[in-house]
Amino acid sequence: MTEGTPLCPECDADVEIPSDAMENELVACAECGIELEIMRLDPIELELAPEVEEDWGE
Amino acid sequence: MRVALLVTHIRAEEKLILAAFNRRGISPDIMLDRELNFDISGGIEQLAPSGLAWSAYDLIFERCVSTSRGMYALAVLNSWGIRSFNSYETAAICADKVRTSIALTQRSIPQPHTRVAFTPDSAMQAIEDVKYPAVLKPVTGSWGRLLARVHNRDSAEAILEHRQTLGDYNHHIYYVQEYVDKPGRDIRAFVVGDRTIAAIYRASNHWITNTARGGLATNCPVTAQLDDICVRAAAAVGGGILAIDLLEDARGNYVVNEINHTMEFRNSSEPTGVDIAQEVIDYVIGQAEAVA
Ligand SMILES: Nc1ncnc2c1ncn2[C@@H]1O[C@H](COP(=O)(O)OP(=O)(O)OP(=O)(O)O)[C@@H](O)[C@H]1O
Numbered sequence A: 001m002t003e004g005t006p007l008c009p010e011c012d013a014d015v016e017i018p019s020d021a022m023e024n025e026l027v028a029c030a031e032c033g034i035e036l037e038i039m040r041l042d043p044i045e046l047e048l049a050p051e052v053e054e055d056w057g058e
Numbered sequence B: 001m002r003v004a005l006l007v008t009h010i011r012a013e014e015k016l017i018l019a020a021f022n023r024r025g026i027s028p029d030i031m032l033d034r035e036l037n038f039d040i041s042g043g044i045e046q047l048a049p050s051g052l053a054w055s056a057y058d059l060i061f062e063r064c065v066s067t068s069r070g071m072y073a074l075a076v077l078n079s080w081g082i083r084s085f086n087s088y089e090t091a092a093i094c095a096d097k098v099r100t101s102i103a104l105t106q107r108s109i110p111q112p113h114t115r116v117a118f119t120p121d122s123a124m125q126a127i128e129d130v131k132y133p134a135v136l137k138p139v140t141g142s143w144g145r146l147l148a149r150v151h152n153r154d155s156a157e158a159i160l161e162h163r164q165t166l167g168d169y170n171h172h173i174y175y176v177q178e179y180v181d182k183p184g185r186d187i188r189a190f191v192v193g194d195r196t197i198a199a200i201y202r203a204s205n206h207w208i209t210n211t212a213r214g215g216l217a218t219n220c221p222v223t224a225q226l227d228d229i230c231v232r233a234a235a236a237v238g239g240g241i242l243a244i245d246l247l248e249d250a251r252g253n254y255v256v257n258e259i260n261h262t263m264e265f266r267n268s269s270e271p272t273g274v275d276i277a278q279e280v281i282d283y284v285i286g287q288a289e290a291v292a
């Protein structure tokens, strides 16, 4: 594990963060598939993304 | 020009939108719907989450994945005279399948035969009126969730009982539609103002063809006929930046299935070759400059 690589709060795998990542962006954990939200960029802090609610969509 | 981008969180579409604004020298302030806390009668000088007064903003671009939050935020902001894309009125119609069907009817735009009923008994009657197979949909909701195709009275009874027992009041509004015998695909067309800028076919082996459910996107040529029905459908719900979903019926005619006011388009620029985000943003900037 490289220093600063954030861990998935669900499964502890390293989560790859795109170089153009933004605060409040959603990323998926490649290992377990769960959706995460980038809460902070420097240092990177991940949280489980909020659960999809019934009215969410387009 | 000062723009607020209203979001639930940042997805691929929002990054494309931000990049498109940046290319025109505008960097929108991102506002999270979770941070909004409006004093409804407090007026336009109250502070937005950015620390600036709402009056500093020329334009709100609403991209909330939470339909209700986005809609009520627009209701407040539009009431203060702040311009937004889309407008509250358009969002409120598109968020509600009954209101969308009414709006389409008022402009004589072809759509699947649709009924609405309010109890399991009357909904059963509605299903038998549109005939089997029938389609039941929640009036709010997206990504093809909780849609049901019913083939006979037994399954209709089961679905109606489940909805009445397990669902909240939203699920007790029974929106019942004829099943359109479409050719294994539907059409998603992107309307910006009075132009259909691109369209895709969404093909699937499943009768629900949304890309959110695995439908495959390919380019759909925008013919004059397709452009005409899409532009009229967009105008029927108040216009703006809209994704029109259409079905082709057994005779090959278009019927409008629904209209989305915070459209997803990440998979649509590649097959169509159209930079959807840039088209949208250039339109929005043009509109804002026109009133400025
Ligand atoms: N009456 C119908 N006849 C045939 N197919 C239908 C009918 N209604 C819906 N479908 C299929 O189901 C899909 C989803 O329907 P619809 O768009 O109404 O649901 P939704 O949950 O609002 O989806 P979204 O908002 O993501 O577009 C359509 O793309 C279409 O393939």
Ligand SMILES: [Zn+2]
Pocket: A008, A009, A010, A011, A012, A013, A029, A030, A031, A032, A033, A034
């Ligand atoms: Zn994980």
